[in-house]
Every structure is written in C-alpha cells, then in structure tokens.
Amino acid sequence: MKLSVKDAMRCVGCQSCMFACSRRSGNAGLSNTCIGVRSTGGISRGYTVIVCRSCKNPPCANVCPTGALVPQKNGGVRLKASKCIGCGFCKEACIIDAVFWNEEQNKPVICVQCGICAEYCPYDVLELIKDEKEVSYE
Amino acid sequence: MNENDTLSRVLYIDLTKKKFWVKGRKELFEKYLGGTGVATQLLMEECPEGIDPFSPESPIIFAVGPLTGVFPLASKTCAMFKSPHTGDLGESHAGGRSAIAIRMAGYGAIVIKGASEIPVYLSIHDGKVFFKNAETLWGMKDGSIPARVIRQNEKGEGLRAIFRIGQAGENLVTYSNVITETYRHFGRLGLGAVFGSKKLKGLIVSGKRMIEVTNKKEYRKLYNDIYNIATDSPVMKKYHDIGTPVNIKTLNTLKALPIKNLQKSTSESIEPLTGEEMAKNHLARRVACAHCPVACIHLAYLREPYEDDPYFFKTTPVGYDFELIYSLGTMVGIYDPTQMLKLIDKVEEVGVDAMSMGVILAWITEMLERNKISGADIEELQIKWGDADAYIKLVDKITHPKTAFLKACAKGVDFAANKYGGKEFAMQFGKNEMPGYHTGPAGYLGFLLGARHSHLDNAGYSIDQKELLDNTLAPEKVVDKLLDEEAIRQILSSIAVCFFARGIYNLKLVSQGLKLLGFNLDENQLHEIGRQIHLNKYQFKIREGFNFDKLTIPERIYETEDPTGQITKEFIQTGLDYAQKQIN
Incomplete structure (x- = not known):
C-alpha cells in the first residue's frame, strides 16, 4: 500500500483530504492531519500536496532518540506514542515536511497509508496503490 | 454548546495601545450561534452611536460559525463594521481560508478597535497577536505584493489566511475591499477603507485545532451525507462547472442583464462573455475555499504582450464570476473577454469593489456623453463605452483623486450624483x-x-x-x-x-x-x-x-x-x- 500524489495540477486547495485525515480521530478540525496542501508561492500559482512517501530507510526513524518511530517492512514508519518524548527531531529530518505535528498532544502525526484522504479527494489528485507489486518507489 | 469549544473565545485587539485580550462569550454564541448573529451583537456593543466610520473608536468585527471546520461549505467569515460608503450597517462575507483559519486559531470572533500611528499588519498565531511594522508595505502599487511579503515572512503555510488592502483602502475610497487569498473579497461596503483609516495594512491568522463533537458515529454519517450531496448531486453543479457566469446568457435572453449603464437590458454582442464561452476559451483552472469541495472560483489566464519586446508576455491568472462580467464587462460596454480581464486585473490591483467601480465608470461615461461634466473633471482622459485601456487609467485616477469630481467619485455614485447631477441614471440603491x-x-x-x-x-x-x-x-x-x-x-x-x-x-x-x-x-x-x-x-x-x-x-x-x-x-x-x- 502506498499513497501517492497522482496530479497536483488538479488540486483546488479545498482541504477535503486534510479534514478527512484528521477526522480519523472521530472529531472535527485539523489537529490530527498528516497530509498538507499549501500554495506554491501564492494561490495564483497552484498547490503543493505533501504526503509521506513511506521511505525504505526513513530519515525520521533514523533520528528518533527513543525508538518511537518503527520502520515498516515495506517502507514508512509507525508511531509508538508511549515512547515519543515530542523532541521534534523527526519533523526536522523530513525534508519534504511530511512529518506533521499535533500541537495539542505535542507529538508527530504519521501517515499510516490508509488512503482516506484519497477517498475524499473530489478531483483525483491522490491515489492509494493497494497492490504492492504496482508500487513504484521512484 | 460543547464545553471545550474554542468558538466562544472572542479576541479583542486594540491598535492604539497595541494590546490584545481574550474574553469567553459563551452566552453570546449560545444565543446567536456565530457569524452574522454574533457579529451584529458585538457591533452593537462596540460601535458608539453616530460615530464617524473612520474614527479610531469605530470597530471591525470578524465572526465565524459553529459548523466552520466541522462540515464542508461552512467556510464564510462575516465582517461587520459601520460602512463609510452608506453610513449604516457594513456587512461583508468572504471565504478563502479566512473562516477555517480563525476557527482553527481558536477563536469564534475577532474585534479590532483603535488606530495605529504607523502602518501595521497583525500576525495572529499560537494564542498571541504580534503587531508588525508595515511601513515598507504601505503605498505599494500592486496589492498582491504586500501579501507575498507577508507570506514569505510568516509561518503557517497551508493553514493560514492573509487579509490585505490595496491602495484604494489606504486612500479611503469608500468602496475599497479587504482581499483574502488573492481571489476572495470582503467587498462592497468599504471595509478596506476602515482598515486604511486604522493604518491596518492586513492580517495573518493560522492554527490547527481539534473540535470535539458529541457523537463521533453520527458526525461521520452526517459529514458523508453533506459531502456526497456537495460532490455528486446536481445542487452544486452550477457553481462547480461553468460557475456563476452561467447566468450571463440566461439574463441576457430574459432581458435582465444591465448593458451600458442599464440603457439596455440585452445585447447581441455579449456572446464571448457568456460563462460557456469563457470556460471554452479562457478558463485556466479552478480553486476552492478551504473545506469546500465545490471549487467555484474560476480563473482565466490573461496573456498580455509587452510592446517593446514581442517575445515577452505578462501572464496573470485573473478570477472572474457573474458580477465581474456584468460590472466590468456588459455595464461598461466591454464585450471582448481579454479587455475585460485587463480591467478586472486593474480593479484587483488597487483593491476596490468591482460592482461599485463598474457602476461608477458607466455613470461617468454617460455623464460625459450628456455633457454634464467636462474633460477637465477627469483630467482630460478620453472615455468611451468599451475602451478598457481608458477605463484602466480612470480607475487609477479615481483611487488617487486630484479633481473635485474624481474625489466625489471615490465616495460612490450616489455622493457624486448628488453633487453633479445625473441621479436618474446613477444606479445605486441605498447608496450602494x-x-x-x-x-x-x-x-x-x-x-x-x-x-x-x-x-x-x-x-x-x-x-x-x-x-x-x-x-x-x-x-x-x-x-x-x-x-x-x-x-x-x-x-x-x-x-x-x-x-x-x-x-x-x-x-x-x-x-x-x-x-x-x-x-x-x-x-x-x-x-x-x-x-x-x-x-x-x-x-x-x-x-x-x-x-x-x-x-x-x-x-x-x-x-x-x-x-x-x-x-x-x-x-x-x-x-x-x-x-x-x-x-x-
């Protein structure tokens, strides 16, 4: 399973994906989102969509001092919240800014490749590739 | 309302003393919900009777609602103030990211009072308000540049709203706008001029909170119901596809579309301006307000060659909708979309209300035709129906008025017609x-x-x-x-x-x-x-x-x-x- 940005040019900036991601907690708002949509130098220039690329050798996990971020077999990481001390090294280590932060909990929010964001994208910007063989890590 | 909901928090900002504080106003939100209801009450509390709208005591209120950040399409901010254009209630609604950003920053409303002695912009993050020096931004010709500078200097990418005024607001043109996210406006009744009178160039607000709901299962279900209607049913199709310009053709056929200052209500020349033709020939992309899947904001690309170099083009994404095509197209006799887009771009650059400006341009054209004013009144500009280049110059002259006539035009068509005549074709209602x-x-x-x-x-x-x-x-x-x-x-x-x-x-x-x-x-x-x-x-x-x-x-x-x-x-x-x- 891998989440990817199919075509950012079709993104309208509606944030439906961000709200869907945060809604996994059951509540409203944006505190829990781990997908980001921002303008590419102003809205007139379109949008950049930021999702976790589930790296094979994740820099975020490599800098975690407490082992709270556990690399997964097929790439990406899972968060063991009880081990996390909220140091923020992981956030700094991700050069595409795909480690998001829950300010209320002071902990990272990590993409689990569930694809709910893609389900709520009305413009086919995102896709979740379910068959591992089709996943390209380019 | 829910105990932990930050909606009840009202942020008060005093520009004179450079102070801010928060008050819990749960009773107000429980009685009037938010948005217009709450903003009206806050305006009644804060606005002294009979005050000059440009006096420091004249307040600006922004309010969002309980459903903002909870359900899709609940993305409007209601602004309330005393209007410098009509002298009574100023109410203006805008989308963009404004409402989501205010709600996610942990506020239900913002009240701005006082006036700064130097130009400032407000930076609202993490429960604090920073008063930033905007001296360098004041007077910039293109209103989008200050927004860019604020964007580059501030945090909150993707989560923030940036409000700003243009030169028209700085110069107290009574129908100037506050613009948010480049393409959305607190338009019509002169909020931009109230910002200008307070030396408030703009504000940025951001946040990322959770909003608790009482029943998570019910919430998911209701959310999906609303989301599915918004994306799949015919209810929103009009806004989604061609957008509001779909009305141009309909109203023209009905004889309901104002042409050349409403001298006529239909024209055979408007075909290129219909929503259908605009979409076919000019639509470049669509964008949305935050938390709205509809994406009704239609952008056209304006491609203008440089006279001195045929291999250079200025390419500008320009927003268009029904009201803009009417006011800066048909109302002033411009039927060529490229010419109309040029005029829209100018009106956006200075930051005035498009409808008001279009009506004023049309009225001036008729005043000249009827010899009720002279060339000297408009600094000898040659104005005629359909001439976008001349209108672009006139917009600049109205927003930087030198003659008594142009100064009157900067206060609206009703004010100008009361002084110079032509009331019978000054297309205002209640001074708007x-x-x-x-x-x-x-x-x-x-x-x-x-x-x-x-x-x-x-x-x-x-x-x-x-x-x-x-x-x-x-x-x-x-x-x-x-x-x-x-x-x-x-x-x-x-x-x-x-x-x-x-x-x-x-x-x-x-x-x-x-x-x-x-x-x-x-x-x-x-x-x-x-x-x-x-x-x-x-x-x-x-x-x-x-x-x-x-x-x-x-x-x-x-x-x-x-x-x-x-x-x-x-x-x-x-x-x-x-x-x-x-x-x-």
Missing part, C-alpha cells in the same frame, strides 16, 4: 451600487429593503423569475417572501455556511449539525433566531440613519425593458410602505 440583476420589481425591492448583507443580493431575482414572469403577485406578498427568506439566510450566515450551499443546508440539517456541537435547537427555534438576528441588524441600521423615506430610486429602472414588465413606481412604493410597517 447595483448588482447585475434587472430582473423585475422583486429584485429592486430586495435592493431597497437592504435586507441582505452588503451584496445587495437578495431572493428578489428568484421571485421575479419564478413568480412574476407570467403572473403577478401583490407587492406586499413579495415583501413577505423576501423577509421570510432573509430569516433563513441569517441562520446560514451565522453558522457560517456559504449561500451557494443553501440547497444543501435546510434548517433540519442545520439543527442536526448543531446538535453535534452541543446546540439543541429545532427548526422553529432556528427560524425565530434568524428573524431576531434580522431585526437586530435593522436596529443598527435605523440607529445609524437608515430611513425608508430617504431612499432614492434612479428613474432608469422604470424606463429599460425588463422580463416582467412590472417595474412601476406604484409597485415599488407600495412594497416599501408595507416593508416599513413590518420592520418598525
């Missing part, structure tokens, strides 16, 4: 320039009642088209319908849902949604709150001088053919007399 609907008497009654917020928009054009085309209705019935519809609209703008979503959010759905936020109100109770909010708005309007007897009506509306053939002095006057009794 008309929108693009010459649909019939219900539309005009709606403008005159001032029942809706600033856009002069109202349910009247729909009554004209649905009920007055082949039949007739007593003026009293029309007024009853207008006022009844307004009660519902006050609820929508209080919770704060976009009016384009009125086909989705009926009062039953609103009641269900509010329950998840801890408000227990049935449909009848909501209707009653809506009526009360509407009366509260009139209370402020009347306190500040709104008077049915003082309304003036341009003769032109009786002369130009309309779809109903029922625009008569008698119809309008009977309707107004009846409305006055209902409201007082």
Whole structure:
C-alpha cells in the first residue's frame, strides 16, 4: 500500500483530504492531519500536496532518540506514542515536511497509508496503490 | 454548546495601545450561534452611536460559525463594521481560508478597535497577536505584493489566511475591499477603507485545532451525507462547472442583464462573455475555499504582450464570476473577454469593489456623453463605452483623486450624483451600487429593503423569475417572501455556511449539525433566531440613519425593458410602505 500524489495540477486547495485525515480521530478540525496542501508561492500559482512517501530507510526513524518511530517492512514508519518524548527531531529530518505535528498532544502525526484522504479527494489528485507489486518507489 | 469549544473565545485587539485580550462569550454564541448573529451583537456593543466610520473608536468585527471546520461549505467569515460608503450597517462575507483559519486559531470572533500611528499588519498565531511594522508595505502599487511579503515572512503555510488592502483602502475610497487569498473579497461596503483609516495594512491568522463533537458515529454519517450531496448531486453543479457566469446568457435572453449603464437590458454582442464561452476559451483552472469541495472560483489566464519586446508576455491568472462580467464587462460596454480581464486585473490591483467601480465608470461615461461634466473633471482622459485601456487609467485616477469630481467619485455614485447631477441614471440603491440583476420589481425591492448583507443580493431575482414572469403577485406578498427568506439566510450566515450551499443546508440539517456541537435547537427555534438576528441588524441600521423615506430610486429602472414588465413606481412604493410597517 502506498499513497501517492497522482496530479497536483488538479488540486483546488479545498482541504477535503486534510479534514478527512484528521477526522480519523472521530472529531472535527485539523489537529490530527498528516497530509498538507499549501500554495506554491501564492494561490495564483497552484498547490503543493505533501504526503509521506513511506521511505525504505526513513530519515525520521533514523533520528528518533527513543525508538518511537518503527520502520515498516515495506517502507514508512509507525508511531509508538508511549515512547515519543515530542523532541521534534523527526519533523526536522523530513525534508519534504511530511512529518506533521499535533500541537495539542505535542507529538508527530504519521501517515499510516490508509488512503482516506484519497477517498475524499473530489478531483483525483491522490491515489492509494493497494497492490504492492504496482508500487513504484521512484 | 460543547464545553471545550474554542468558538466562544472572542479576541479583542486594540491598535492604539497595541494590546490584545481574550474574553469567553459563551452566552453570546449560545444565543446567536456565530457569524452574522454574533457579529451584529458585538457591533452593537462596540460601535458608539453616530460615530464617524473612520474614527479610531469605530470597530471591525470578524465572526465565524459553529459548523466552520466541522462540515464542508461552512467556510464564510462575516465582517461587520459601520460602512463609510452608506453610513449604516457594513456587512461583508468572504471565504478563502479566512473562516477555517480563525476557527482553527481558536477563536469564534475577532474585534479590532483603535488606530495605529504607523502602518501595521497583525500576525495572529499560537494564542498571541504580534503587531508588525508595515511601513515598507504601505503605498505599494500592486496589492498582491504586500501579501507575498507577508507570506514569505510568516509561518503557517497551508493553514493560514492573509487579509490585505490595496491602495484604494489606504486612500479611503469608500468602496475599497479587504482581499483574502488573492481571489476572495470582503467587498462592497468599504471595509478596506476602515482598515486604511486604522493604518491596518492586513492580517495573518493560522492554527490547527481539534473540535470535539458529541457523537463521533453520527458526525461521520452526517459529514458523508453533506459531502456526497456537495460532490455528486446536481445542487452544486452550477457553481462547480461553468460557475456563476452561467447566468450571463440566461439574463441576457430574459432581458435582465444591465448593458451600458442599464440603457439596455440585452445585447447581441455579449456572446464571448457568456460563462460557456469563457470556460471554452479562457478558463485556466479552478480553486476552492478551504473545506469546500465545490471549487467555484474560476480563473482565466490573461496573456498580455509587452510592446517593446514581442517575445515577452505578462501572464496573470485573473478570477472572474457573474458580477465581474456584468460590472466590468456588459455595464461598461466591454464585450471582448481579454479587455475585460485587463480591467478586472486593474480593479484587483488597487483593491476596490468591482460592482461599485463598474457602476461608477458607466455613470461617468454617460455623464460625459450628456455633457454634464467636462474633460477637465477627469483630467482630460478620453472615455468611451468599451475602451478598457481608458477605463484602466480612470480607475487609477479615481483611487488617487486630484479633481473635485474624481474625489466625489471615490465616495460612490450616489455622493457624486448628488453633487453633479445625473441621479436618474446613477444606479445605486441605498447608496450602494447595483448588482447585475434587472430582473423585475422583486429584485429592486430586495435592493431597497437592504435586507441582505452588503451584496445587495437578495431572493428578489428568484421571485421575479419564478413568480412574476407570467403572473403577478401583490407587492406586499413579495415583501413577505423576501423577509421570510432573509430569516433563513441569517441562520446560514451565522453558522457560517456559504449561500451557494443553501440547497444543501435546510434548517433540519442545520439543527442536526448543531446538535453535534452541543446546540439543541429545532427548526422553529432556528427560524425565530434568524428573524431576531434580522431585526437586530435593522436596529443598527435605523440607529445609524437608515430611513425608508430617504431612499432614492434612479428613474432608469422604470424606463429599460425588463422580463416582467412590472417595474412601476406604484409597485415599488407600495412594497416599501408595507416593508416599513413590518420592520418598525
């Protein structure tokens, strides 16, 4: 399973994906989102969509001092919240800014490749590739 | 409302003392929900009676609603202030990221008072307000540049709203805008000038909170119901596909589209400006307000060659919608889309209301044709219908006025026509320039009642088209319908849902949604709150001088053919007399 940005040019900036991601907690708002949509130098220039690329050798996990971020077999990481001390090294280590932060909990929010964001994208910007063989890590 | 909901927090900012504080106003939100309802009360509390709108004591209120950040299409911020354009209630709604950002920053409303001695912009993050020096941004020609500088200097990418004014606001043009996210506006009644009078260049606000709901399962279900209607049903299709310009063709066929200052109501030349043709030849992309899947904002790419180098082009994404095509196209006789887009781009650059500016340009053109003003009054510009380049120069001259006539034009068409004549074709209602609907008497009654917020928009054009085309209705019935519809609209703008979503959010759905936020109100109770909010708005309007007897009506509306053939002095006057009794 891998989440990817199919075509950012079709993104309208509606944030439906961000709200869907945060809604996994059951509540409203944006505190829990781990997908980001921002303008590419102003809205007139379109949008950049930021999702976790589930790296094979994740820099975020490599800098975690407490082992709270556990690399997964097929790439990406899972968060063991009880081990996390909220140091923020992981956030700094991700050069595409795909480690998001829950300010209320002071902990990272990590993409689990569930694809709910893609389900709520009305413009086919995102896709979740379910068959591992089709996943390209380019 | 839910105990932990930060909606009840009102952020007060004093620009004179450079201080800020937060007050919990749970009682206010429980009584009036948010948005328009709460902003009206805050305006009543904060605005001294009879105050000059440019005085430091004159407040600016922004309010969002309980459903903001919870359900899609609840993305409007309601701004309230005393209007420097009409002298009474200033109410203006905008989307963009404004509402989501204010709600996610942990506030239900923001009250701005006082005035700064130096230009500032406000930076609102993490529960703090920073007063940033905006001296360097003041006076910049293109209003989008200050926004870029603020963007580069501040945090909160993807989560922030950036409000800013242009030169028109700095120069106190009474119909200047506050622009948010480049393409959305707190338009019409001069909020930009109130910002300017406080030396407030703009503000940035961001945040990322959780909003608790009372029942998670119910929440998911209701969310999906609303989301599915918004994305799959025909209800939002009009806004999604061609957008509001779909009305250009319809109104032109009906003979309801103002052409050249409403000298006519239809034209054979408008085909290139129809929504269909604009989409085919000019639409480049669509964008959305935050938390709205519809994406009704239509952008065209304007490609302008440089005269001195044929291999250089200025390429600008320009937003267009029905009101812009009317006011800066048909109203001024421009039928070439590229010429119209150039004029729209100029109006955006200086930061004035497009409808007001279009009506004023049209009125000036007719004043010249009738020799009621001279070339000297407009600094010897050569103006004629359809000449976008000349109008672009005129927009600059009005926003930096040097002659007495241009200074009057910077205060609106009503002010200028009172001084220079031409009132019979100065297309204003309650001192606000008309929108693009010459649909019939219900539309005009709606403008005159001032029942809706600033856009002069109202349910009247729909009554004209649905009920007055082949039949007739007593003026009293029309007024009853207008006022009844307004009660519902006050609820929508209080919770704060976009009016384009009125086909989705009926009062039953609103009641269900509010329950998840801890408000227990049935449909009848909501209707009653809506009526009360509407009366509260009139209370402020009347306190500040709104008077049915003082309304003036341009003769032109009786002369130009309309779809109903029922625009008569008698119809309008009977309707107004009846409305006055209902409201007082």
